Amino acid sequence: MSQAVLHVDSVSKSYGALKALNEVSLSVARGEFVALLGPNGAGKSTLFQLLTGLFVPDTGRIEIDTHDLRRQGSQALAALGVVFQQSTLDLDLTVRANLRFHARLHGMGRAARERIDAELERIGLVEQANSPVRALSGGNRRKVEVARALLHQPALLLMDEPTVGLDPASRRALLEYVHELRAGRGLGVLWATHLVDEVEDADRVIVLHKGRRLAAATPDALCGQAGTANLAGAFLTLTGETPRTQEGVVS
Numbered sequence: 001m002s003q004a005v006l007h008v009d010s011v012s013k014s015y016g017a018l019k020a021l022n023e024v025s026l027s028v029a030r031g032e033f034v035a036l037l038g039p040n041g042a043g044k045s046t047l048f049q050l051l052t053g054l055f056v057p058d059t060g061r062i063e064i065d066t067h068d069l070r071r072q073g074s075q076a077l078a079a080l081g082v083v084f085q086q087s088t089l090d091l092d093l094t095v096r097a098n099l100r101f102h103a104r105l106h107g108m109g110r111a112a113r114e115r116i117d118a119e120l121e122r123i124g125l126v127e128q129a130n131s132p133v134r135a136l137s138g139g140n141r142r143k144v145e146v147a148r149a150l151l152h153q154p155a156l157l158l159m160d161e162p163t164v165g166l167d168p169a170s171r172r173a174l175l176e177y178v179h180e181l182r183a184g185r186g187l188g189v190l191w192a193t194h195l196v197d198e199v200e201d202a203d204r205v206i207v208l209h210k211g212r213r214l215a216a217a218t219p220d221a222l223c224g225q226a227g228t229a230n231l232a233g234a235f236l237t238l239t240g241e242t243p244r245t246q247e248g249v250v251s
């Protein structure tokens with residue numbers, strides 16, 4: 001496998017008596033799209049909070065683009081782009097102003113303007129650059145968040161349930177867009193979701209359940225291991241929970 005842009009080694013995190021993550025290990029290689037599939041409460045958000053440095057793991061180790069998050073925090077976080085579950089755009093600022101604010105936070109200086117123009121071009125929103133974010137559709141707002149996360153050219157993109165609240169067409173478009181980015185830029189992607197149909201085209205799927213990593217394999221291998229015809233069946237077999245898709249519960 002090519003060089004890992006994310007390496008999580010035996011990480012645990014408890015809230016009081018509740019073990020939200022129990023010795024979870026995983027990796028993401030450069031140019032790899034890894035789906036983190038888990039039902040509500042599996043520990044996905046907790047893992048993302050550890051990966052973004054908001055919390056510190058009780059035990060275990062996290063490396064981003066070969067930098068230890070604990071000992072080389074600035075370098076590790078500089079290699080990271082994040083799209084959170086809840087939008088963090090300022091709706092009253094223009095698209096460009098939102099991007100400029102992020103560029104300043106990353107100390108991008110003169111490079112910022114060129115990078116902002118390049119990302120606006122890529123997402124096809126050059127004409128909306130000076131419109132307030134509030135005027136954009138939900139799908140386009142998400143694209144602005146991805147563009148923002150990529151401004152400083154990270155090696156790893158974290159997406160925490162990024163399609164929540166989007167209509168089916170916008171969900172598909174966002175997923176396809178991130179798959180293209182991964183292929184075109186050699187970007188490592190960790191995409192957390194509770195929807196099985198979002199992980200079908202992933203290079204690898206990691207199944208997280210009640211804080212434990214139950215499986216990590218290609219979608220085909222996962223079905224093979226579970227002895228099922230599709231991922232929904234594999235998810236049910238592995239977790240005992242009813243799988244969900246964009247359309248709702250799989251019957």
Ligand SMILES: Nc1ncnc2c1ncn2[C@@H]1O[C@H](COP(=O)(O)OP(=O)(O)OP(=O)(O)O)[C@@H](O)[C@H]1O
Pocket residue numbers: 015018020038039040041042043044045046047194
């Ligand atoms: N700050 C907290 N204090 C106490 N318990 C928490 C806290 N945050 C999460 N938990 C618990 O830890 C477990 C994992 O939650 P987490 O939010 O990481 O899961 P998740 O997979 O992201 O689920 P969801 O999609 O519902 O957010 C759950 O049982 C949750 O109730």
